[in-house]
Amino acid sequence: MCGIAGILTTDLDVSLPVKDMVASMKHRGPDDKGFCCFNGAALGHTRLSIIDLSSGGHQPMYNLDKSLVLVFNGEIYNYIELRKELEKQGKIFFSNSDSEVLLHLYELKKEKMLDDLIGMFAFAIYDIERQELFVARDPIGKKPIYYFYQRGIFVFASEIQALRQVSMVEQSLTLDHEAIWHYFSLLYIPQPLTIFKEIRVFPAGNYGIYKNGNLKIEKYWEPVIRQKKWQDMGECAEELSDLLDSSIEWRMRSDVPYGAYLSGGVDSTMVVSKMSKNS
Incomplete structure (x- = not known):
């Protein structure tokens, strides 16, 4: 897991706050960190290296x-x-990271790129010339984004505590009593609420565009329920096994050692068995 952070505004010096935001998330990415600042915009990243352990995977990535x-x-x-597919279209890569794939896809397809992605992700791409930010979260919401948006100022990060490193955010925070009620009733806070009224969870399966102080959030994914009739249970079991094989094989793509929890139950036994088969 890595940590991402960003501040977009025309009123504040954004260089120092974004460094504090990244420092507060060092536990998310001990391998590397980076920052970039522009006129009214700053991005930061703290890295846990999984794919391409070299400096070619450094972020922020241009x-x-x-x-x-x-x-x-x-x-x-x-x-x-x-x-x-991107190389067939003439795209040139300087790293072996999955991050660079996102940049090239965005160049070609903008928000339509999200239809091509299989994975867990939270990312932001800043167009320097247009001064426009594109931010997106995976369909299920496995990777987090929290954000603060008031008076044209947009601040986002992987954790709430990172947002609180920005003095304007910290000074604005008030407890959300509805969220507290949900917590004691349900033992969790349903999205998009957080413990603070001014901080919200960026919704899963959505993308956002921030430009000229305006933030627009759009849904790009809805679950599709298909009804399919199999000839027999054997055919059904075979298709399920094939889907699990491909899913687990994809998740084993890594430049660092990987493992799995084996409790002895049906699900963990199946996962470890297929990992052994694909390794």
């Missing part, structure tokens, strides 16, 4: 002409297949 810059937390499981 595209080749340095018109776009990316901060990314997560994994794109089908990045190898996507990279091959």
Whole structure:
């Protein structure tokens, strides 16, 4: 897990706060950290290296002409297949990371790129010339983004405590009594609420565009329920096994050692068995 952070505003010096935001999330990414600052915008990243352990995977990551810059937390499981297609279209890669695939896809497809992604992700891409930020979260919401948006100022991060490193955010916070009621009733706080009224969870399966002080959030994914009739249970079991094989194989793509919890139950036994088969 990595940590991402960003501040977009026309009123504040954003360089120091974003460094404090990243420092507060060091536990999310002990391997590397980076920052970039522009006129009214700053991005930060703290890295846990999984794919491409070299400096080629450093973030914030720029595209080749340095018109776009990316901060990314997560994994794109089908990045190898996507990279091959992008190379056929003439895209040149300088790293072996899945992060760079996102930059090239965005160059070609903008928000439509999300239809091609299989993985868990939370990322932001800043268009330096257009002064426009694109932020997106995976369909299920496995990777977090929290945000503060008031008076044209947009601050986002992987954790609430990172947002609180920005003095304007910290000074604005008030407890959300509805969220507290939910917590004591349900033992969790339902999204998009958080313990603070001014901080919200960026919704899963959505993307956002921030430009000129305005934030627009759009849904890009809805679950599709298909009804399929199999000839017999054997056919059904075979298809399920194939789906699990491909899913687990994708998740084993890593440049560092990996493992799994084996409790002896049916699900963990199945996962470890298929990992052994695919290793």
